[in-house]
Structures are given as C-alpha cells and as structure tokens.
Amino acid sequence: MPGATIDLSVPDLATLNRRRSEKWAQQAPDVIAATIAEMDFPPAAPVAEALHAAVAAGDLGYTPGTPTALREAFAAFAARRLGWRVDPDQVTLAPDVMAGLIELCRVLTRPGDAVAFTVPAYPPFLSGLPQTGVRVRPVPLRADGSFDLALLDGVRVLVLVNPHNPTGRVLPREELAEIAEWCARNGVWVLADEIHAPLVLDGDPAIPWLEVSDAARRWGLSLTSASKAFNLAGLKASVIVTASREARAVVARLPDLGDRSGLLGVVGAEAAFTHGDAWLDAVLARLAANRALLQRALAVRLPEVRWTPAPATFLAWLDCRALGLGDDPAAAFLRRGRVALLPGPAFGAPGAGFARLNFATSPELVEEMVHRMAAAV
C-alpha cells in the first residue's frame, strides 16, 4: 500500500496487560513487560487483512506441507530485503525456529554428541536442545562478540545466531567465512538461526549464512521466519532453507513439520513477506529511535549501566554489574520498580549481573521503564 501511513501506536499499559501472549500474560497488571521478544505495535495492515480473510472464510484447517506460495513469497523477500538468492524448492516449512533446531539436532546427532552455541545465548537453547539427548557446549563470547573456534573441538553441530540475541551484534563476513571453513574442515554442521536478520537497524546488513561460501552451503542450513520481524510468533510458521544436496538430504530425514505448523502462520507469513515492507521500514525507524532514546535515558538516570547500542534486534543487553544488585538485577527491577526484564543468568553463566530489555514499544514506555529501573536501585 504505497503512501499509506503506518500505524505503530502502542495501546496503554492496562490494554497491553490484557494481552494473552506470553510477554504480557506472565506479568502482574502493574508491571511493564520488557521480557520475551514480542513487539507491542499493531500488526502490519496487509497481514491483519489476510488473517481476517482466512478466519472469515473458515480456512482454519491443517497446513498442506510447504505451500508453493510461501516458498515463493519467502524467496522474493529474501532477495529484496536480505540480499539472498533462495531457491524456492529448498524452502521447508516448520512450526518455529526452535522446533526446527530441535528436529535437526535429532537428525544430525546421536545421543551424547555435543551441540555448541555461544553464551550468552537465547535461553531455550540451554533448556530445549538437551531434550534431544545431546550434550550442550556453551562457548563464551569474547568482549568483541567473536569466539574461539578451538572451543568447538569435538562438537557435531554449531547453532550460530546472526544477528545475535541477546547482544544484537551482526557478524562480519570474514568471521562467518572463517567459521564456515573451520566447520567444513572438521565436519561440523551449522544451523544458522537468522530469525533476527530483517531487524538490522543500521550499518551493514546481516550476511545470510547460505551466501557466505560453498563450505557454508555444504555444511549449513538456515532457519528463519516472519515471527520476530513481523511479530507473529504465536502463529507458528517458520522456514528451513538449504542450498546444497547434502543439506537437502538432512531435511529429507525430518518428520513432516509442515503438518505441525499453523495455517494462519503461513497466511500471515505470506502476507508479511509479500506486502510487509512499508510496515517493516516504519518499525525499523521506530526501533532505531527507541534505541537512541533508551541510550539517552540510561545515561541520565542510570549511568552505571553499561550498554553499547547494537546494530540489530530490539533487545538491549544491559551490563548492570556496577549497580551492586547481584547476579540477577532483573529481580530487583521487578520487585522494587515493577518493570520486568529477562534475567541475565538465564542466558548462561556470562549473563550474571546482566539483564535483557525489550524496547519494541512506545517511546513513553521506554522512558517509563528506565524511570522504574532507576527507582529500584
């Protein structure tokens, strides 16, 4: 819809608190939720229209494998927004990225094999991946966001998140190429979690794993979805993408994941990938403004908190160690400030003294979050 204004108005706190999604349902009515990676903005109009139309038509049955329209919509979005040439035939539907990672680990590992990921890490890696019988190998990030490849010695699979959650870092091409070479040399499969790739606010775009090199394509699979960038996480549709015969053979060993995915998720994702650019551009601008606002507010009210704004995601990984609130500063922010951040220790050992703040909301609520955090100190 060229020229249409994009409505990103955020409801008031009482209305947000009535939402049934995980971020809001978990909190008491007087708490501002800045936890789970959901956004508070209204959905993109074309997505809402497509969902309304499906409901009105009673089109609420099972999902038929990976619909061609979804493959093509994703490939076009990837080319336009991510600089990525995707073969629609190598796109496979899965309910969500986490389910895709778990099922791929089942296929690629035997019980007791090691699966690595960097820490701090998206917390379900620590809790969810062991369900497959693997041993997890948390690999600490260095201060610059890179990691020591030697620490992958003996692992079978690396889950590589780019852009990274919680740090928001976008991995440079040379680093990705080096990881790909090392993994190819050592027979390590790479599951590239690129769910945040459309959410690069400025700087260089995230390089899709399957665009890195032949080594990356041979030993890698990419997992992504519309769920973060378009805020559709509850609808359950994501994609696994491959670009080599070997990786395709891995996908062929998966159970039928399309059938477990949500049909409304497919409808929403197709609409988002096809008609969502204007909304996404408006969201990126709003997130960049909120990020700047958060930085200013922290500098004024909580100068002890260390945070270098990152180029991607709507998540701020705040180093609160100088506040003297112990390993879990989020506990104090919640108890005394009535603002909920995700506790740093949930992201692995390096998260002690940190908290993760979600700033995908109104500028007013971002200010109020910092105000409440400062009142708790």
Ligand SMILES: Cc1ncc(COP(=O)(O)O)c(C=O)c1O
């Ligand atoms: C890095 C990363 N991977 C996976 C997920 C979960 O995605 P999904 O809901 O598709 O399982 C998230 C959600 O925030 C995430 O940040």
